[in-house]
Amino acid sequence: KAGVTQTPRYLIKTRGQQVTLSCSPISGHRSVSWYQQTPGQGLQFLFEYFSETQRNKGNFPGRFSGRQFSNSRSEMNVSTLELGDSALYLCASSPWVDTEAFFGQGTRLTVV
Amino acid sequence: QKEVEQNSGPLSVPEGAIASLNCTYSDRVSQSFFWYRQYSGKSPELIMSIYSNGDKEDGRFTAQLNKASQYVSLLIRDSQPSDSATYLCAVNVYKDSNYQLIWGAGTKLIIKP
Numbered sequence: 001k002a003g004v005t006q007t008p009r010y011l012i013k014t015r016g017q018q019v020t021l022s023c024s025p026i027s028g029h030r031s032v033s034w035y036q037q038t039p040g041q042g043l044q045f046l047f048e049y050f051s052e053t054q055r056n057k058g059n060f061p062g063r064f065s066g067r068q069f070s071n072s073r074s075e076m077n078v079s080t081l082e083l084g085d086s087a088l089y090l091c092a093s094s095p096w097v098d099t100e101a102f103f104g105q106g107t108r109l110t111v112v
Numbered sequence: 113q114k115e116v117e118q119n120s121g122p123l124s125v126p127e128g129a130i131a132s133l134n135c136t137y138s139d140r141v142s143q144s145f146f147w148y149r150q151y152s153g154k155s156p157e158l159i160m161s162i163y164s165n166g167d168k169e170d171g172r173f174t175a176q177l178n179k180a181s182q183y184v185s186l187l188i189r190d191s192q193p194s195d196s197a198t199y200l201c202a203v204n205v206y207k208d209s210n211y212q213l214i215w216g217a218g219t220k221l222i223i224k225p
Contacts, residue, residue, distance in 0.1 A: 033213070042217040043156070043200070056212045090155055098144055098204050098211045103155040 004093050004104035012110045018079040021107045025072050025093030032074040035090040049074055050097055081111045113138050116203050118216035127225050131188040135201030135216050144204040145184045149197045156200055191223045
């Protein structure tokens with residue numbers, strides 16, 4: 001069974017640009033969550049989607065948005081990038097809500 | 113009080129000894145508890161899940177849950193240098209009319225040869 005796939009793995013963007021990250025969950029998983037992790041920091045929750053609906057949202061500005069498609073694939077978008085947005089962005093999928101989460105390898109975003 | 117708390121460490125343990133990692137949580141109605149391991153620069157990987165009071169063993173790993181005292185712990189027997197990583201505790205917490213997975217900040221474990 002294929003794991004969680006995130007694309008791209010690495011990305012370099014300029015301040016002010018926008019970026020879209022993609023996540024393909026494990027087949028059959030319906031819940032997708034997104035996290036931001038900066039060096040030395042824990043996981044900062046961005047949002048969670050289940051059956052195309054946003055269930056939960058973390059404390060991030062409106063520049064961070066996401067969506068989930070009918071095949072459970074998810075995208076997150078960051079507009080007007082700031083230097084502080086440089087981080088590892090992790091996607092995790094779960095079969096259902098309140099179950100184990102399985103992480104992708106992450107997208108490392110660098111904003112210059 | 114943080115919803116999920118872990119000692120940030122680092123916790124240094126000699127090779128072959130038992131490493132004990134602890135996590136406390138604030139929500140009394142939490143039902144699902146998870147331990148993850150994260151190597152530097154990598155994504156977290158699930159080690160154990162536990163839902164009932166008591167111990168759950170998987171190889172060298174044992175998770176212990178005590179809902180009355182609101183803590184969950186992870187024991188690693190016969191610690192190996194490859195166990196050196198950050199260990200994250202995650203708890204399902206009822207918040208904003210939904211259950212959400214809340215993460216501890218992680219404990220850095222160092223196994224000394």
